[in-house]
């Protein structure tokens with residue numbers, strides 16, 4: 001088992017109201033599994049991914065990676081950098097850095113040698129047919145290309161699990177199909193696991209398991 005989340009609960013409190021978003025979510029993900037979470041806008045999909053990606057806190061519940069319970073007071077950044085890859089709903093590439101540099105930064109964080117980081121970055125860009133975009137800035141590439149670079153960035157450190165929030169959200173059909181092909185290739189070749197939040201039925205079609213987030217619970 002890569003991930004086991006048990007009884008995850010999350011409430012947002014604003015001055016006006018209390019929004020109970022996650023109400024006892026349980027989830028297990030095995031190696032090489034693509035799990036898709038669907039649910040209407042506002043159902044809590046991004047909230048769930050941020051919590052499982054150790055980007056946001058939950059109020060209660062436990063998360064295990066590869067059999068180890070994550071201690072929320074420990075250094076989470078090392079687990080985030082080494083075991084997890086995150087594709088944000090809005091790609092979040094760093095605008096001041098080139099495409100290639102965006103792929104080098106996560107590797108620098110875990111101490112990869114610069115030459116190895118560069119060759120890994122270029123290999124991934126090649127794999128995606130983006131080698132001629134390496135020196136472009138995010139503002140100089142298309143939406144589909146940005147989304148593909150964002151997925152590559154999540155993969156650079158060979159994470160055990162990639163969490164992707166609406167990875168096809170801003171893509172046309174052709175680009176969606178390309179991205180999904182990459183995801184299924186990675187599962188088939190490297191036993192890569194994915195948890196994907198989406199509204200998109202075509203994403204659900206490649207999933208090993210489709211769950212729906214409803215009233216704060218997965219079913």
Ligand SMILES: Nc1ncnc2c1ncn2[C@@H]1O[C@H](COP(=O)(O)OP(=O)(O)OP(=O)(O)O)[C@@H](O)[C@H]1O
Nearest residue numbers: 012013014019021040041042043044045046047048
């Ligand atoms: N920081 C916050 N403070 C208060 N409420 C929040 C906060 N973040 C999210 N919410 C609320 O929590 C609910 C779940 O939001 P979330 O972004 O997880 O939904 P989602 O399923 O990802 O939606 P979408 O499909 O539109 O991306 C929404 O009602 C949202 O307004």
Ligand SMILES: [Mg+2]
Nearest residue numbers: 045046089165
């Ligand atoms: Mg969302």
